[in-house]
Amino acid sequence: MFRKFGAPVAVALSLSLVGGAAQAAGGATHIEDVDFSFEGPFGSFDPLQLQRGLKVYTEVCAACHGLKYVPIRTLSDEGGPLLPEDQVRAYAEQYEVFDEEIDDFRPAKPSDHFPESALENAPDLSLMAKKRAGFHGPYGTGINQLLKGIGGPEYIYSLLVGYEEPPECAPDDFPGSYNTAFGAGGYPEECKDEKGYPTAPGSWIAMAQPLYDDSVEFDDGSPADLENAAKDVTAFLTWTAEPKLMARKYAGLTGVLFLTVLSVLLYLTNKRIWAPIKNKQKD
Structure with a gap:
């Protein structure tokens, strides 16, 4: 079990649903169809983008979410971020791991895994790009998935950039944050029509907006606006789910x-x- 020290900025609350009586079916979600470099039969991961995504994960997402299925040593693997081995060792030392042989905590090694989620209700992100579907076919036919794929990366990206001001119909004290890409959260009765259907896309999610413009500063000088940072961390999380892609x-x-x-x-x-x-x- 890991113990994190020097914790990054804690901005995410959780990806769990808004609980209690607020539970309701949300409206149709808005998923962006993003052109990622790794898509298609000839697509490939961009190591520099994965390195930027790693930084976004470390400084923002890791405050709450873990990558317990990902060995730290894989950061130097071919097809991944391609960090030099000395940088991988330095990165691992940010964490502490309990060693049963010495019955105490020690600095993590590249052979150890990333920490688990810091919050009990915050899902692990190791396989999130494969666990979530962004595209759904009409009437269950799956045509969109056949043409575009499952859309896990698109779902993650759309979720990160999908925070908006709540529609005017929503009460000010409704719990959670309004997100156009999240359809499984709470939904106020005031925002439903006479037949009970939602009048706005998405729903309310318990996780506060984690990313903003310039939330991080990239070492290579790449733009750190919300869209680019979300795209970079999405590529990184796709790699953690598909390291042998x-x-x-x-x-x-x-x-x-x-x-x-x-x-x-x-x-x-x-x-x-x-x-x-x-x-x-x-x-």
Whole structure:
């Protein structure tokens, strides 16, 4: 179990739903279709973007959320942030881990995992990009998912940039923060029509807005506005959920090329074997 010291800015409350009588079905959500570099069969992670995303996670998200399934050493792996090993060791030392052999806490090593969530009701983010779906097909057909994918990264990005002022129909004391991308939270009765349907997209989420313009300062001078910071941390969380994504793509492309060559060889072989028989039939 980790114990965090030098805790980053605590801005997130939780991703849990607004509880009690406020629970209600939210309106249709607004999910941005973002053009990420890792999408498509030839897409790949940008190591510099992953490094920026790591910084956003460390300084903002880690105050409440953990990455308990991610070994710190993977920050230097091919296809990831590609941090030098000395930087990985220095990063690991930000945390303390309880060592049963010495019965005490010690600085974490690259072989240790990221800390778990600091709050009991704050979900772990290790697999969040695979656990959430941003796109849903009409009438359950799944057409959008077939064309665009599940949309986990788009959901995370849209959630981070989806905080807005509540609609005028909402009472001032309604708990939570209004978010157009979150559809499973509380929803005030005042914002429903005569048939009980929501009149505004999204719903109210218990997590306060975690990211703002210039919440972090990137070492490479990249813009740190809300949209870019959200995109960077989304790419990082996609990598934590799919650390072998690039290796799987390369293996898939290799398999397709192999099967293509094999198909051509089988066609030519079949043609050569049956050619004499076909010629005799013509004679």
